[in-house]
Amino acid sequence: MATQHSRAAARLMISPSVLLLLGWMLIPLGMTIYFSLLRYNLLMPGNNPYVGWENYKYFLTDPAFTAAIVNTLLLVGGVLLITVVGGVLLGLLLDQPMWGQGIVRILVIAPFFVMPTVSALVWKNMFMNPVNGLFAYLAQFLGLEPFDFLAQAPLMSIIGIVSWQWLPFATLILLTAMQSLDREQLEAAEMDGAGPFSRFFYIVVPHLARAVTVVVLIQTIFLLSVFAEILVTTNGGPGNASTNLTYLVYAESLLRFDVGTGSAGGVVAIVLANIVAIFLMRMIGKNLEA
Amino acid sequence: MARKVTTQRMAVNTVVAWVIGLLIFFPILWTILTSFKTEAQAIADPPIFLGFNWTFENYIEVQERSNYFRHFWNSVVISVGSTLLGLVIAVPAAWAMAFVPGKRTKDVLMWMLSTKMLPPVGVLVPIYLMFRTLGLLDTKLGLVIVLTLINLPIIIWMLYTYFREIPGEILEAARMDGATLRGEVVHVLLPMAVPGMASTVLLNIILAWNEAFWTLNLTAAKAAPLTAFIASYSSPEGLFYAKLSAASTMAIAPILIMGWFSQKQLVRGLTFGAVK
Amino acid sequence: MGRITLDKVTKSFGDIEVIPPLDLTIDEGEFVVFVGPSGCGKSTLLRLIAGLEDVSSGQIRIDREDATHLPPAKRKLAMVFQSYALYPHMSVRKNIAFPLKMAGMSKEEQDKRVDYAAQVLNLSDYIDRKPGQLSGGQRQRVAIGRAIVREPAAFLFDEPLSNLDAALRVNMRLEISELHTKLKTTMVYVTHDQVEAMTMADKIVVLQAGRIEQVGSPLELYRAPRNRFVAGFIGSPKMNFITGEEAAKHGAHEIGVRPEHLQPSTESGMWKGTVGVGEHLGSDTFLHVHDTGLAETITVRASGEMALRHGDTIWLTPEADKIHKFDAAGLRVE
Numbered sequence A: 001m002a003t004q005h006s007r008a009a010a011r012l013m014i015s016p017s018v019l020l021l022l023g024w025m026l027i028p029l030g031m032t033i034y035f036s037l038l039r040y041n042l043l044m045p046g047n048n049p050y051v052g053w054e055n056y057k058y059f060l061t062d063p064a065f066t067a068a069i070v071n072t073l074l075l076v077g078g079v080l081l082i083t084v085v086g087g088v089l090l091g092l093l094l095d096q097p098m099w100g101q102g103i104v105r106i107l108v109i110a111p112f113f114v115m116p117t118v119s120a121l122v123w124k125n126m127f128m129n130p131v132n133g134l135f136a137y138l139a140q141f142l143g144l145e146p147f148d149f150l151a152q153a154p155l156m157s158i159i160g161i162v163s164w165q166w167l168p169f170a171t172l173i174l175l176t177a178m179q180s181l182d183r184e185q186l187e188a189a190e191m192d193g194a195g196p197f198s199r200f201f202y203i204v205v206p207h208l209a210r211a212v213t214v215v216v217l218i219q220t221i222f223l224l225s226v227f228a229e230i231l232v233t234t235n236g237g238p239g240n241a242s243t244n245l246t247y248l249v250y251a252e253s254l255l256r257f258d259v260g261t262g263s264a265g266g267v268v269a270i271v272l273a274n275i276v277a278i279f280l281m282r283m284i285g286k287n288l289e290a
Numbered sequence B: 001m002a003r004k005v006t007t008q009r010m011a012v013n014t015v016v017a018w019v020i021g022l023l024i025f026f027p028i029l030w031t032i033l034t035s036f037k038t039e040a041q042a043i044a045d046p047p048i049f050l051g052f053n054w055t056f057e058n059y060i061e062v063q064e065r066s067n068y069f070r071h072f073w074n075s076v077v078i079s080v081g082s083t084l085l086g087l088v089i090a091v092p093a094a095w096a097m098a099f100v101p102g103k104r105t106k107d108v109l110m111w112m113l114s115t116k117m118l119p120p121v122g123v124l125v126p127i128y129l130m131f132r133t134l135g136l137l138d139t140k141l142g143l144v145i146v147l148t149l150i151n152l153p154i155i156i157w158m159l160y161t162y163f164r165e166i167p168g169e170i171l172e173a174a175r176m177d178g179a180t181l182r183g184e185v186v187h188v189l190l191p192m193a194v195p196g197m198a199s200t201v202l203l204n205i206i207l208a209w210n211e212a213f214w215t216l217n218l219t220a221a222k223a224a225p226l227t228a229f230i231a232s233y234s235s236p237e238g239l240f241y242a243k244l245s246a247a248s249t250m251a252i253a254p255i256l257i258m259g260w261f262s263q264k265q266l267v268r269g270l271t272f273g274a275v276k
Numbered sequence C: 001m002g003r004i005t006l007d008k009v010t011k012s013f014g015d016i017e018v019i020p021p022l023d024l025t026i027d028e029g030e031f032v033v034f035v036g037p038s039g040c041g042k043s044t045l046l047r048l049i050a051g052l053e054d055v056s057s058g059q060i061r062i063d064r065e066d067a068t069h070l071p072p073a074k075r076k077l078a079m080v081f082q083s084y085a086l087y088p089h090m091s092v093r094k095n096i097a098f099p100l101k102m103a104g105m106s107k108e109e110q111d112k113r114v115d116y117a118a119q120v121l122n123l124s125d126y127i128d129r130k131p132g133q134l135s136g137g138q139r140q141r142v143a144i145g146r147a148i149v150r151e152p153a154a155f156l157f158d159e160p161l162s163n164l165d166a167a168l169r170v171n172m173r174l175e176i177s178e179l180h181t182k183l184k185t186t187m188v189y190v191t192h193d194q195v196e197a198m199t200m201a202d203k204i205v206v207l208q209a210g211r212i213e214q215v216g217s218p219l220e221l222y223r224a225p226r227n228r229f230v231a232g233f234i235g236s237p238k239m240n241f242i243t244g245e246e247a248a249k250h251g252a253h254e255i256g257v258r259p260e261h262l263q264p265s266t267e268s269g270m271w272k273g274t275v276g277v278g279e280h281l282g283s284d285t286f287l288h289v290h291d292t293g294l295a296e297t298i299t300v301r302a303s304g305e306m307a308l309r310h311g312d313t314i315w316l317t318p319e320a321d322k323i324h325k326f327d328a329a330g331l332r333v334e
Helices: A005-035 A054-061 A063-094 A100-112 A116-127 A134-139 A154-181 A182-192 A196-223 A227-234 A245-255 A257-290 B005-035 B058-064 B069-099 B107-115 B120-134 B140-164 B170-177 B181-192 B194-210 B214-218 B227-233 B240-263 B261-269 C040-052 C093-104 C107-121 C136-148 C166-183 C194-200 C218-223 C228-233 C243-248
Strands: C004-013 C016-026 C032-034 C056-064 C077-080 C155-158 C187-193 C203-208 C211-218 C240-243 C254-257 C262-267 C271-280 C284-290 C298-301 C313-318 C324-326
Touching: A005 A257, A005 B069, A005 B107, A005 B120, A005 B140, A054 A063, A054 A257, A063 A100, A063 A196, A063 A245, A063 A257, A063 B005, A100 A154, A100 B005, A100 B194, A100 B240, A100 B261, A116 A154, A116 A227, A116 B227, A116 B240, A116 C203, A154 A196, A154 B005, A182 A196, A196 A257, A227 A245, A227 B227, A227 B240, A245 A257, A245 B120, A245 C107, A257 B107, A257 B120, A257 C056, B005 B240, B005 C194, B058 B240, B069 B107, B069 B140, B069 B181, B069 B194, B069 B227, B069 B240, B107 B140, B140 B194, B140 B214, B170 C077, B170 C093, B181 B194, B181 C218, B194 B227, B194 B240, B194 B261, B214 B227, B227 B240, B240 B261, B261 C016, B261 C077, B261 C271, C016 C040, C016 C056, C032 C040, C032 C077, C032 C194, C040 C077, C040 C155, C040 C187, C040 C324, C077 C136, C093 C107, C093 C136, C136 C166, C166 C194, C187 C194, C194 C218, C203 C218, C203 C228, C211 C228, C211 C262, C228 C254, C228 C324, C240 C243, C240 C298, C243 C254, C262 C298, C262 C324, C284 C313, C298 C313
Parallel strands: C032 C187, C032 C203, C077 C155, C155 C187
Antiparallel strands: C004 C016, C004 C056, C203 C211, C240 C254, C254 C324, C262 C313, C271 C284, C271 C313, C284 C298
């Protein structure tokens, strides 16, 4: 639906974005792949010999790698589960008539505005600290032993912190989707004899499918590369208990200065992210077309 | 038509929602309150909720000790700069995809989004080394470039969804009225897209303001934005809760305030234009 | 000023040819209506003239100048869109002044022309409002105002009345016709409504599947449709078509008689049938007649007072010189 003239203009207008993103994707990617085949350590200057798959062998057989994969999956899956379920429940609650709805909504959205380093620090020190944290006081008040969250359940604690940051996002999207549901559809279902539970499962849930897809897609993108929360709270520890793939690669390359191994890890991370991406894009492509 | 709701039901809803809302908000509230306490009051046992002597000491000390305003300014330059630069690159692309769609437009859009799937850690090493060679490490310019590139797909996607709501006939009318391509975009498309662009800008400023992978890895003292400034407070364990709270409050306040004042655009933006 | 010539123009979208080679001349000052069922290519044809789409081959000339590859802005044409396409963020004044501003006209000249257009179109009271605050008819007039200020070589209208309610549509039809009489500028008007075509056009172009079926004045098309398609499309209610033995009597494959050219009678006539539904319009009554053995239903115009009921027997007699004859290919036979 356009002329050759406007099609030519369109190509011209889209090319800066395409070239920039292509460059941003291909150049560092090429370099990462190249580095991953070298023995390359910033602490040992000199020539960087080609070593083939050695870095990959080293990275993939490192027990830290398996731990990091498991942790990454637990982190992404756990946060998605908590935020989607919590988001649906909160959305349903906020969709009800009440006094001060606008203010409650502001309160619920607020954690999304908090930068990861701040939320990690606040939770770590002021809530989860086993001596001075509020949770410790609470445990004491209830006559329980204070629990050292970040030492004894580091991954769960981080999942909790990250969920707190992303719950507002899920809630807001799901709430918006609920509000766009045609009331007449619900009334028609009621006339057809559907009770509240049937209405929820047969009308509301299918209507929310698209919104849930959006939540899952966008959150997965951000959750795969959770970094600051781990850096600030546990530094990946104790041991590798809270090291995810992102943190592991960071540690290899910028803490141990092993560029070769770090790059191999980066390539592995990219391959894994692509597997997830293909899976998600399939799902999204279908759901967003409609 | 909304059904009449009983006062009782309304009251129950209100109480439940407020309790949950306040619980979710509590960590922020507690941080703000603690920032006005003395260090001793901050770790008092039992915790003091409101009955303490309000003081601004902590704020003054944070500014003196670690030069809050410089980091604040870095954050402003980096988030606003990368958003505006992104907008300049994204507007033409979104125009092209929304109004001159071709067979492959959907694929291009999906490809652009998929670049977001590239884990930053996968390209951390080359970017770090490249920046070191180019002298971009610990500079605002370096961060503006990186944040523009990582948020570009989101900006394009959001503008695309907003532009698509604008009927193509109006742009054709402008063309018939003698407008050049530039005139069409500047006089007709952009003014009509103001609400959508506001949402896009707000969301991207927030994402850039809170971005904590590249800002932590590519800056040291000079160009560090607030994310990195705050991270420096993680070393002295405990004991400085009041100062930590003051620094945290200052780091999140600009975005909280901006977010609350522009709630309507932001809510629209937060859904990334994908849900109506 | 305002002569548009299409010379072997074609248009394809991918492999699909929507306009096969087409020739057409629109004379200066003419009011030409493109009419046809939806999907017949009439809007595409208009967009080709406007320059909003490229022709796949052929030439478009405006005032003898080759305009085939000119961008829309350079063709000196103005267009009124189906959705009016007003700029929602601009006041009525700014909307109307937009093409003048784009042409780089001085502010005083812009104001002078806008005020004149607003006066002609009765828009002076709303000049500072935004389109969102106007009714459908007022929006329509703003769209027309935006078109007339630049004094184009020709106006293009793309189904401009289809978003208005029935009463307003009749009014606007008159207003546009009056505007044409006043301005004497070429107008090209696209519609699917044959009543609009009949009432407004100097020249009607009937299109089907991108092909021109017939070009002519409203009465030419009514009196001598060139084929069965035009015969069925022009005129309301539709012409009755009869095949078989009865058609053979007239030496044709198929014959057509308009409802207004059938004489109804309760006593005698050529064709006998039973009255079905009657549509009473007051001035006329249209009766649907069944069981004639000629066609499933035959529509006939009776006078408003004809007292016939559902199930009554009726006799119909066609006026001999008003019978249209068609051959097996659907073409008119004299």
